[in-house]
Amino acid sequence: MEKIASFQIDHTRLKPGLYVSRRDQFGGTVLTTFDLRFKEPNKEPVIDMPALHTIEHLGATFLRNHETWKKRVVYFGPMGCRTGCYLILEGTLDSKDALPLVTEMLAWMAAFEGAIPGAAPAECGNWQEQNLNMAKWEAARYGLVLKNPAEDRLNYPS
Numbered sequence: 001m002e003k004i005a006s007f008q009i010d011h012t013r014l015k016p017g018l019y020v021s022r023r024d025q026f027g028g029t030v031l032t033t034f035d036l037r038f039k040e041p042n043k044e045p046v047i048d049m050p051a052l053h054t055i056e057h058l059g060a061t062f063l064r065n066h067e068t069w070k071k072r073v074v075y076f077g078p079m080g081c082r083t084g085c086y087l088i089l090e091g092t093l094d095s096k097d098a099l100p101l102v103t104e105m106l107a108w109m110a111a112f113e114g115a116i117p118g119a120a121p122a123e124c125g126n127w128q129e130q131n132l133n134m135a136k137w138e139a140a141r142y143g144l145v146l147k148n149p150a151e152d153r154l155n156y157p158s
């Protein structure tokens with residue numbers, strides 16, 4: 001089998017940042033997949049599983065309610081390696097197009113108070129595995145990475 005595109009990125013040189021992972025065309029529609037890389041791969045601890053689960057619940061809720069973007073949100077979810085998340089948006093987009101949305105999402109997450117959306121047995125397959133405080137901490141930390149990011153935080157190492 002061929003090596004898929006996301007395995008061809010040199011993870012030993014990848015920094016935390018916001019990257020375009022791929023663009024896929026389906027008929028007249030292009031979907032852009034973003035790599036929201038919270039952690040430096042293989043060099044720092046990954047996101048705690050309960051925190052990552054909470055990031056997924058909060059992020060999906062925020063994105064699918066966003067006035068400007070909600071109709072263009074295809075998917076948001078965690079990477080299996082737990083160093084970040086994928087976000088898929090409709091359109092031919094660059095990192096800078098998604099940066100304001102992702103930054104707004106992280107600020108909202110970092111300030112979130114109250115019941116985690118969807119964290120109930122009827123709504124989630126593992127509803128008790130959540131960590132709101134760590135999710136907020138991770139969102140705040142990644143938010144700092146994306147504050148005035150240099151180009152190497154927006155473009156994969158070539």
Ligand SMILES: [Zn+2]
Pocket residue numbers: 053057118123124125126127
């Ligand atoms: Zn869940």
